[in-house]
Amino acid sequence: MKKALIILSLFFYFGVSYSQEDMQLAMGYFNGGEYDKAEVLFDKLYKQRNSKFYFDYYLECLVQQEKFSEAEKRVEKELKKNPNDLTFSVDLGYINKQQGNIDEAEKQYKYVIKNLPINANKIIEVGNSFFRKKEYDWAEKTYVEGNELMNNQFMQNLANVYAAQRKFEGMIESYLDYANSDYSKLPNVKTTFESYMNNDVNDEFTDILQRVLLTRIQKGNNEVYEELLVWFYIKKGEFLNAYIYGKALDKRKNENGVRVFRIGELAFENEDYSTANKAFSYVVEKGVAYPYFFKARFALLDVMYYQVENGEITSEEEIKRLEENYLTVINELGISQRTVDLIVDLAHLQAFYLNKEQEALTLLQDALNIVGLTDDFKAKFMLELGDIFVFAEMPWDAVLTYARIEEFFPSLEITDDAKFKKAKVYFYLGEFNWAKDQWDILKGSPSKLIANDAIYWSYFIDENLGYDSLQIGLKKYVRADLYFYQHNYDAAILTADTIIRDFSSEPVVPQTFYLKYEVYEQTKEYQKAAMNLEAIVEDYSYAMFADKALFELAELYDYKLDNKEKAADCYKKILFDFQGSLYSEPSRTRYRELSGL
Numbered sequence: 001m002k003k004a005l006i007i008l009s010l011f012f013y014f015g016v017s018y019s020q021e022d023m024q025l026a027m028g029y030f031n032g033g034e035y036d037k038a039e040v041l042f043d044k045l046y047k048q049r050n051s052k053f054y055f056d057y058y059l060e061c062l063v064q065q066e067k068f069s070e071a072e073k074r075v076e077k078e079l080k081k082n083p084n085d086l087t088f089s090v091d092l093g094y095i096n097k098q099q100g101n102i103d104e105a106e107k108q109y110k111y112v113i114k115n116l117p118i119n120a121n122k123i124i125e126v127g128n129s130f131f132r133k134k135e136y137d138w139a140e141k142t143y144v145e146g147n148e149l150m151n152n153q154f155m156q157n158l159a160n161v162y163a164a165q166r167k168f169e170g171m172i173e174s175y176l177d178y179a180n181s182d183y184s185k186l187p188n189v190k191t192t193f194e195s196y197m198n199n200d201v202n203d204e205f206t207d208i209l210q211r212v213l214l215t216r217i218q219k220g221n222n223e224v225y226e227e228l229l230v231w232f233y234i235k236k237g238e239f240l241n242a243y244i245y246g247k248a249l250d251k252r253k254n255e256n257g258v259r260v261f262r263i264g265e266l267a268f269e270n271e272d273y274s275t276a277n278k279a280f281s282y283v284v285e286k287g288v289a290y291p292y293f294f295k296a297r298f299a300l301l302d303v304m305y306y307q308v309e310n311g312e313i314t315s316e317e318e319i320k321r322l323e324e325n326y327l328t329v330i331n332e333l334g335i336s337q338r339t340v341d342l343i344v345d346l347a348h349l350q351a352f353y354l355n356k357e358q359e360a361l362t363l364l365q366d367a368l369n370i371v372g373l374t375d376d377f378k379a380k381f382m383l384e385l386g387d388i389f390v391f392a393e394m395p396w397d398a399v400l401t402y403a404r405i406e407e408f409f410p411s412l413e414i415t416d417d418a419k420f421k422k423a424k425v426y427f428y429l430g431e432f433n434w435a436k437d438q439w440d441i442l443k444g445s446p447s448k449l450i451a452n453d454a455i456y457w458s459y460f461i462d463e464n465l466g467y468d469s470l471q472i473g474l475k476k477y478v479r480a481d482l483y484f485y486q487h488n489y490d491a492a493i494l495t496a497d498t499i500i501r502d503f504s505s506e507p508v509v510p511q512t513f514y515l516k517y518e519v520y521e522q523t524k525e526y527q528k529a530a531m532n533l534e535a536i537v538e539d540y541s542y543a544m545f546a547d548k549a550l551f552e553l554a555e556l557y558d559y560k561l562d563n564k565e566k567a568a569d570c571y572k573k574i575l576f577d578f579q580g581s582l583y584s585e586p587s588r589t590r591y592r593e594l595s596g597l
Contacts, residue, residue: 026057035061052087052125056132059091063098071095086112086122087129094133109138116142118149127157136165152181159192168196168208176216180224190231197235201596206236223253230259239267239275247282257283261292261299268303273312276303298342301325305345308353311522319353335367340377343367344384351388352487360388379409383418390425391486398425416445420454427457428482430475436461459544463507473503480515489519510540514549526560537573547578551587558590568594 026041039061046054055078062071072095079088093108109130116123123146130139143158155178162171172193179189196205213229216222226249233242246263249255264279280303283296304322307313313322326346333339343363351360364385368378382405389398402422409415423438435457442454464474476499483492492515499512513532520529533553536546543549554570557563571591574583581587 030057030061033064035064039065052129056091056129059095063095068095068099084117086115086126090126090129090133090135090138094135109135113138113141113145116145116149120146120150120153123150123154124157127154127161131161131164136161152177155181156185163196168205169212172209172212176212176225176228179228180222183224186224186227190228193228193232194235221252223249226252230263234263234266237270237272239263239270239272240278243267243275243279243282246279256290257286257292257296261296264296264299264303268299268306271306271310273303273307273310277307297329301329301342301345305349308349311524316354319349323349323354336370337373337377340367340370340373340380344380347384347388351391357388357392361385364388375409375412376414379405379412379414379418383414383421386418386421390421390428393482395425395429398422413447416442416447416450420445420450423454423457427461428478430471430478432461432465432471432474456544460511467507473499473506473508476503477508477512477515480512484515484519489523492516492519510536510543510545513540514545517549517552521556526556530556530561541577547574547581547583550574550578551581551583554587554590558594564594 022041022045026038026045029035029038029041039058042054042058042061045051046058059071059075062068062074072092075088075091075095079085079092082088089108089112093105093112096102096108097105112126116126123142127139127142127146130136130142139161140158143154143161146154147158155174159171159174159178162168162174175189175192179186193209197209200206209232213225213232216225217229226245230242230246230249233239233245242263243260246259250257250260260279261283264276264283267273267279268276277300280296280300283290283292284300287293301322304313304325308319308322313319323346326342326349330339330342330346335343347360347364350356350363364381367373368381370377382401386398386401386405389395389401399422402418402425405412405418406415406422419438420442423435423442426432426438427435439454439458439461443451443458445451445454461474465471476495480492480495480499483489483495496512496516496519500509503509513535517529517532517536520526520532530553533549533556536543536549537553540546550570551574554567554574557570558567568591571587571594574581574587575591578584
């Protein structure tokens with residue numbers, strides 16, 4: 001008995017092995033157009049395995065060789081053996097169609113549709129048979145009829161047929177019906193839609209999806225469609241629309257602000273601070289009893305702080321209201337390690353935007369006395385102290401504070417930042433050689449950003465000192481740069497214009513244009529910002545930072561001035577004129593997106 005089992009196992013093993021070899025060989029012949037050789041092997045495989053998969057390939061080999069009579073006889077023979085297998089009737093119609101007998105083919109196809117059984121597997125077999133023969137209209141009829149017979153069980157199959165024909169509206173409608181019939185299928189539908197959106201070069205699919213979703217929602221409230229629309233807007237980066245529909249969904253489903261909070265997080269991560277503000281405010285307004293209240297409260301402070309820094313919130317009244325919110329939270333929680341980031345942000349807000357330098361300095365100095373404060377937090381407080389001293393034009397206090405960070409926390413990453421800022425103070429003091437020496441040391445910083453900035457500023461000083469021993473133009477630039485740091489934008493522009501007028505031939509000029517760009521970018525005057533970058537690109541293409549200026553000009557046109565054509569030209573120019581630039585790769589990616597390549 002044991003011996004018989006071993007022999008049977010070996011027979012099965014070698015049988016499977018030979019079948020696999022025959023299958024590989026048959027597919028090789030078929031793909032290579034050697035249908036006569038493939039025909040023999042597929043027929044053998046069908047007789048061995050009795051799988052319709054092999055028969056379909058065998059039949060296609062006969063059709064490709066125009067052996068229509070032989071094909072028809074073989075199908076009729078199989079049909080006699082399997083009278084209830086409608087896929088053989090599909091085959092018969094297909095053979096007739098290949099011979100030009102369209103009426104006979106349609107007769108067979110109609111017979112198949114009329115005689116579909118109430119059996120899901122059989123209906124799918126028929127649909128797949130039509131689909132493999134690229135008879136998409138008949139595959140569609142199969143699943144439409146199947147849905148009538150079996151209560152819409154074939155919406156996904158129907159959607160796949162529409163997809164093969166690029167009938168996106170029908171595909172989307174079918175998938176929506178599929179998801180609406182079974183909520184658990186919604187993640188699969190999202191995955192499918194996302195795949196099509198990612199490969200949607202001309203936004204054809206994306207536009208139809210949006211239209212169909214909005215049309216369905218307008219016909220009546222439906223959580224599946226609303227959830228898909230929120231997801232759709234998030235994928236498109238349209239966070240305001242996502243927030244609007246997400247808020248409606250939150251109220252209808254009693255989600256306690258969870259969905260809206262997550263939309264706020266995504267908006268914040270993508271620098272859509274206005275929408276993030278709305279989302280977090282909505283959650284906070286729901287009240288302290290709701291689970292995301294405290295998270296939203298902290299997040300709202302962060303968002304509003306970034307809005308101030310980004311020039312989106314400018315009125316003193318709003319900034320004072322934000323200060324009050326910070327003070328309220330800090331007073332509730334106390335000055336502790338939990339509130340370190342809040343304290344730093346509040347101090348910066350007070351000094352740089354409310355002219356309350358002394359209050360900011362006192363707040364930070366008191367915070368340094370927190371019991372158990374870690375070195376990281378101490379260094380963070382001290383760095384902000386130094387920044388405020390610079391803002392208040394107390395340079396030696398700033399130098400001393402930055403130097404203390406170097407002395408007490410030499411191994412922290414923030415220390416190189418302190419060294420860089422200390423060098424910048426000496427730059428403001430006109431101690432250019434000393435500042436250059438410090439920046440030369442920082443060229444080896446582990447921080448790529450600090451190292452690159454150190455390289456640039458060292459070069460900038462070298463270039464200007466070599467040109468003018470009196471350093472008049474450079475000293476004026478220092479003043480303009482300090483005005484910018486102090487948010488005195490009018491004075492910064494006035495001083496910069498003086499430099500461009502009076503020192504037009506000096507190497508300080510391209511950097512001065514860049515400073516003007518930074519001012520106008522901060523004040524949201526994007527057209528003026530672009531004009532100053534254009535001056536660098538057109539007249540100072542030799543400048544060390546010309547590639548950076550060109551890339552920022554491209555992004556201005558792309559995202560702020562909505563001139564995609566000019567943006568594409570700038571990205572393209574970087575690829576050709578600055579091939580070794582750090583900005584080459586992002587420019588190539590965006591240029592392809594804009595050009596549809």
